[in-house]
Amino acid sequence: MGPQKRRARLKRVIRLAIAIVLLLVMLRWFEHSQVYLPSRALEAAPAELGRAFEDARFKADDGVALHGWFFPADTNSPRARIAFLICHGNGGNISHRLDLCAALLKTGAGVFVFDYRGYGQSHGRPGEEGTYRDAQAAHAWLRQKGFRGGDIIAFGESLGGGVVSELALRETVGGLVLQSTFTSIPDIGAEIYPWLPVRWMSTIKYDTHTKLPRIKVPVLVMHSRADDLARFSHAEKNFAAANEPKAFCELNGRHNEAVWEQTEFREATEKFLKLVESRQSGK
Numbered sequence: 001m002g003p004q005k006r007r008a009r010l011k012r013v014i015r016l017a018i019a020i021v022l023l024l025v026m027l028r029w030f031e032h033s034q035v036y037l038p039s040r041a042l043e044a045a046p047a048e049l050g051r052a053f054e055d056a057r058f059k060a061d062d063g064v065a066l067h068g069w070f071f072p073a074d075t076n077s078p079r080a081r082i083a084f085l086i087c088h089g090n091g092g093n094i095s096h097r098l099d100l101c102a103a104l105l106k107t108g109a110g111v112f113v114f115d116y117r118g119y120g121q122s123h124g125r126p127g128e129e130g131t132y133r134d135a136q137a138a139h140a141w142l143r144q145k146g147f148r149g150g151d152i153i154a155f156g157e158s159l160g161g162g163v164v165s166e167l168a169l170r171e172t173v174g175g176l177v178l179q180s181t182f183t184s185i186p187d188i189g190a191e192i193y194p195w196l197p198v199r200w201m202s203t204i205k206y207d208t209h210t211k212l213p214r215i216k217v218p219v220l221v222m223h224s225r226a227d228d229l230a231r232f233s234h235a236e237k238n239f240a241a242a243n244e245p246k247a248f249c250e251l252n253g254r255h256n257e258a259v260w261e262q263t264e265f266r267e268a269t270e271k272f273l274k275l276v277e278s279r280q281s282g283k
Contacts, residue, residue: 035159035185035204036126037091038119044095046071049102056114060137064130067121068114068138069094070145071105079108079273082174083142084153086113087135087160087167089180091256093120100157103260107273109153114138116163128204135167150174150280153273156181158230158255161238162206168215175218175276177269180255182230183209183237191231212241218279220272222249222265229255245279247272 046053046069056068073080084104088097094113101111116131117124124130135154142152149172156164161181168176182188184207189198212219219242223235239248249268251259259265 031202031204034189035090036118038116038126039092039096040120042093042095042120044098046098049098049105051105056112056141058137058141060117060130060133062130062133064117064124064134065122066114066117066134066137067094068112068141069101070141071101071111073105073108073110077108080110081147082109082151082153082273082276083145083147084109084111084155084177085135085138085142085164085167085173086111087131087138087154087156087163088113088115089158089160095120097157099258100260103265104155104269106266107269109273110147112138112142114141128206131163132166132170135163136170139167139171139173148172153177153276155179158182159206162208165208165211165215166206168217169211173217174280175220175272176215177220177222177272178208178235178238179222179259180224180227180230180235180251181208181221181238182234183207188230188234192229209237209241212238213243216243218272218275219243219246220249220268221246222251222259222268224251224253224255224257224259226253227255245275247275 052072054070056070058066093115097113101113104111115122116126116134118126152173153175154164154167154173155177158180161178164176185204186199186202189202221235221239223232225232249264251264253259
């Protein structure tokens with residue numbers, strides 16, 4: 001082969017390599033943009049709930065600065081020692097979860113809601129391992145406030161279900177709530193984009209279904225048959241994979257509707273808290 005042919009072949013190889021690299025970068029960008037939809041602007045203030053709150057500033061173990069709001073339970077509440085730790089979904093920020101906080105506060109427990117890195121006033125850029133570290137940092141913040149690990153109820157909304165299922169493996173929690181949660185990112189991605197090799201290309205997992213058999217605390221799964229993003233079958237599979245004691249609540253409405261305003265949500269949350277409390281007291 002002559003020098004000119006070798007140079008021509010080398011150029012083709014280089015162009016092909018560049019094209020492959022660009023394709024991979026585009027795929028990673030597309031994947032990330034589909035999973036994380038953060039909003040920086042806070043569109044509501046915690047004072048709108050008309051009760052005491054604490055503006056929390058803390059850091060993940062890799063130094064990323066995080067932000068959240070803590071709403072303590074009423075001082076005379078028999079559940080003042082219990083706190084819900086909310087890990088929210090992939091869109092917006094904590095300012096869009098005030099109604100959820102209000103619903104959970106009605107149980108008599110405290111509520112801590114925080115933003116993952118890249119969301120709201122939290123610094124950094126979101127990523128799977130980063131969100132896990134952020135949840136651990138929020139858990140540590142509650143521990144520093146005096147809450148025992150067993151008195152922290154990890155509440156995962158949608159993507160947050162994938163976060164709290166990992167949190168339950170890394171830290172001590174008293175219970176796990178999965179609201180409108182999918183089995184894994186590859187599973188739901190394959191449903192939304194059936195023409196793409198999602199399972200092959202996916203690097204973001206949030207594999208709740210695989211983790212549930214290793215979680216040994218009470219689990220509450222809440223989902224709607226009308227969910228237009230995560231099919232009801234995701235909840236059925238997650239519930240089947242979870243260990244006893246566990247409970248299932250069928251909600252109504254689409255994925256992004258305010259399901260926490262429903263009677264079914266309130267009743268299921270109350271029953272679940274009683275289940276956690278009875279387990280802790282040994283009854």
